[in-house]
Amino acid sequence: MGMQHATDTTRGLRHPGAMLIVAIGFVALAMSGAIWVAVHSSGPGHEAPALPKNPDGLAWFRDVTADSGVSFTYRTGRDAGHLTILESLGGGVALFDYDGDGLLDIFVTGGGDFDPPRCDYPDDPKSYIDAVHKKPPAIRGRPCKLFKNLGNWKFKDVTKETGLDGPWFYTHGAAVADYDRDGWPDLLVTGLGRIVLLHNEPDGDGGRRFVDVTEKLGLKDTAWATSAGWADLDGDGWPDLYACHYLEWTFANHKICPARSAGAPWDVCPPQEFPAPVHALFRNEQGKQFRNIAKEHYFAAVNKGLGVVLADLNDDGRPDIYVAGDGTEKLLFFNRGGTLEEKAKAAGAALDDLGKPNGSMGLDIGDYDGSGRPALWVTNFQGDVHNLYQNLGKELFHHQARATGIAALGQHWVAFGTSFLDIDNDGWEDLAIVNGHVLYHPILGSSLKQKPLLLHNQEQRGRRFFKDVCALGGPYFATPAVGRGLAVGDLDNDGWPDLVVSHSDSPVALLRNETAKCTPAHWIGVKLVGKGHRDVVGSTIIRECEGRRWTRFAKGGGSYLSASDSRILFGMGESQAVGRITVKWSWGSTQTWENLTPDSYWELSEGEPKAKRL
Amino acid sequence: MPLSLGGRKTRWLAAGLLLVLTAGASFGGWRLWVGYQERQAQAALAAREFDKALIHLKRAMFLRSNDADLRLLAAQAARRGKDYSESMEHARVCEQSREMAVALALEYALWRVQNGDLTEGTRQLAVYREQPDAPDAALILEAYLEGFLKRLTGDDGLDEPSPKLATMPEFKDAQWAAAQWLDRRTGKADHVQGLVWRGRLYGLLSDHPRAVADLRKALELDPEHFEARLHLAAQVAQGSPAEAESHLQFLLKRHPDRPMIRLLLATFRRNMGELEAARQLLDELLVTNPASPPLLVERGMVELDAGRPEQAESWLRKAEATGFDRPELALALGRCMRLAGRLDEAQRYETRFEQFEAQRQRAREAAVVKSP
DSSP: OHHHHHHHHHHHHHSHHHHHHHHHHHHHHHTSOOOOTTTOOOSTTOOOOOOOOOOTTOOSEEEOOTTTTOOOBBBOSGGGOOOOSGGGSOOOEEEEOTTSSSSOEEEEOOBEEEESOGGGSOSSHHHHHHHHHHSOOEEEEOOOEEEEEEETTEEEEOTTTTTOOOOOOSEEEEEEEOTTOSSSOEEEEEEBTEEEEEEEEEOSSSSEEEEEOTTTTTOOOOSBEEEEEEEOSSSSSSOEEEEEEOOOOOGGGOOOEEOSSTTOSEEOOOGGGSOOOOOEEEEEETTTEEEEOTGGGTOOSOOOEEEEEEEOSSSSSSOEEEEEEEEEOOEEEEESSSSEEEOHHHHTOSSOTTSOOEEEEEEEEEOSSSSSSOEEEEEEOTTSOOEEEEEEETTEEEEOTTTTTSGGGOSOOOEEEEEEEOTTOSSSOEEEEEEBOSOSSOSTTOOSBBOOEEEEEEEETTEEEEEEOHHHHOGGGGSOBOEEEEEEEOTTSSSSOEEEEEEBTEEEEEEEEOHHHHSOOEEEEEEEEOGGGOOOTTOEEEEEETTEEEEEEOOEEOBTTOBOOOSEEEEEETOOOOOEEEEEOTTSOEEEEEOOOSSSEEEEETTOSSOEEO | OOOOSSSHHHHHHHHHHHHHHHHHHHHHHHHHHHHHHHHHHHHHHHTTOHHHHHHHHHHHHHHOTTOHHHHHHHHHHHHHTTOHHHHHHHHHHHTTOGGGHHHHHHHHHHHHHHTTOHHHHHHHHHHHHHOTTSTTHHHHHHHHHHHHHHHHHTTTTOOOOOGGGGGOHHHHHHHHHHHHHHHHOOSHHHHHHHHHHHHHHHHHTTOHHHHHHHHHHHHHHOTTOHHHHHHHHHHHTTTOHHHHHHHHHHHHHHOTTOHHHHHHHHHHHHHTTOHHHHHHHHHHHHHHOTTOHHHHHHHHHHHHHTTOHHHHHHHHHHHHHTTOOOHHHHHHHHHHHHHTTOHHHHHHHHHHHHHHHHHHHHHHHHOOOOOO
């Protein structure tokens, strides 16, 4: 009887109509999202621990932009109506202390526009394309901005006085490093057909200014540069530069594509319509010259690069490189002591768990599972589940997006800037993501403007699980926007990580972390200083206390087009005991500090036994 | 002289009369019975309950086994209910009747169309255009739509949107056929089915709002419509996962004996990270379907997601032992082997998966619905 039933059931499963429906449902739903946390609780598995409840009226983040003095909008050039893929990328944010006053300042890229607009060209699409190829519009850069942090959530526009008032090209991203090891962070800006390196130097009046040293240092890059990251890749102490390149696009090969949705006839073309260029890897020759050594590492034009992060991913003390590409396989370069070995596929970190490359934009690394090893986290396009690759050690990664609740978010997101951060200082790395479509007429009911996401890292049945906690995040997290760059940094030095977000064609947002009002916790922050101001990306920082360990990583790049606060924060929950802090310096030795007091920042200098309270 | 019933002749007369009456009653009853079954079959066909129609037709054919019209109707009902082998059986019996030759030729043609032969489908649509009011004309539309959708989903059953479809002649024909059907078929069941077809066609064009609107309307009119609910779940899954799950739960309650629904729910649960719930659902299914490859693969995937590659391998090997050779199995085994450090084996399965993907990509790039 059982066998007969099994046969009938099997036959039922093999019935053409049934198989059709099974396959449709299986693939569609196997790739789909799932239930919102709060709606259903039937069956096992819905037994997540209760979230902390916010006192009335309080939220984890408060949008403090309005009174901050930061008033800025990244412009994409969308209004010109050319439907370029260029305008879909958006801009980034860099948080760094340019003037050494101990407060993080904010740099935002400006974007650009096109002149003349589409309406000056023929209406008919074919004629338009012919005309625009023959007589392309000018691509103009719009100003970038630097806002000095005055303290107490007040900022001042110092763009002009710091020499950053242009002229600018069409800009996207920013990356920060002390390329010449003079103790002052310098600024790299990326964009269409250029990258610019700006040296941070005294202005002669007690202040600081930025001077363009790109040409002088031979940092030539004519490709479409997007995210960039710094790290000392060859162990000589000088930070080298990885610059992602996106596509080979200009108005000479510009095209518009039929909208995939029934809303309108035309839309921005997907990246598949354009070829991929080779990325750039610049070796820093003692701060005096840069040389593109991509060819020496056999880089190929296989990845439409939008995100890069550099950190020690295999615990050998050397910074490795992970690159996210749009519709292409991700790249993972293990640093073998100056040479790079690309092993993403072999490591299980190139594709998702359906064996597909994804439309990948933002990324980060972090120890989300307490293993002491950095997992790889990547945000993706609509129709893809975001990637969370658990680091199993021995250069092996395991895609765990479904098991950790990431797939439960659904798949109508187009996600960009992202970061691991311990929102509530409970010691576990949470996630923040900003979203926004690239198509003006998206399909499957998705939308151009999308809400950002906050994911809280919790334990569920012995595993780590990310729960959507936007409801606790505050009004910003309930408001759809076209989010792009995201930087995380402690803007008020209270030990709670804040957020700064760049949007396409709408204002930058400053989000103050007020979680302490809801769930107080202790913390400790460290700032790493390498010997002789050498670059320390690739270092690993471990806090040990009461038999437990927490691990953080000094990283270059990360998120999307953005640079976050380079200081390291450890949330301590209710504990006031810091325990021991160990730094495994990149390319170097290990040092330990004890008896640091909590709720403060400490400067840990390589070779210096004593930590300096900041 | 009074009639006497006592005589021999009289008894024979009475017996004969009784026999005639009995025969007459039987004949009448038989005709009534057959007529009743035919009417029930027609009612079932109007309600698109093809299995039920077939039952009534078979009862009628029990008493009228040589009735070629009944036989043809049975062939049609079976075909429309997608029981193609039964449909063929009835059609072959019809071949004995010469008067059915033309009708049978159409039935064979529609059998091919419904199985994806769109070259034949195009021919039949041309016939329809000439005589849209012919008695069985609507069946052409139905067969074309079913065949087109079946053809498009291909081997792996994907309802995959593609903007190229909009310019394909076969797709335009399908849209026209759906419009004709909705225009002409006023019965509720036919109308609902028309909405489902049209909704799926909109879905293929990524016209999400119209797809969802049609499928919702279909469900409003017939909340029990399986296809409408399943396709609506697929359409809303990305943006409204809670609604998608509620549709699946509904289908499971209505069809607890359909393991495919449980399998879909198990996959859904796995996607939510509810591995224990997925495991439980699958284990229940595997008790009665221990050799079902889709179940075994999904069970293996749960273990893979749980970070238990050895257990995953055990389930996946069972699926492999059934002769199942599909991309999802190749991919899962590749991941398993890589996690286990068995790199040569991993490479073998990954290569097999890449072969599947290359085939799929070629089919997608062709973007032309080819008839078998």
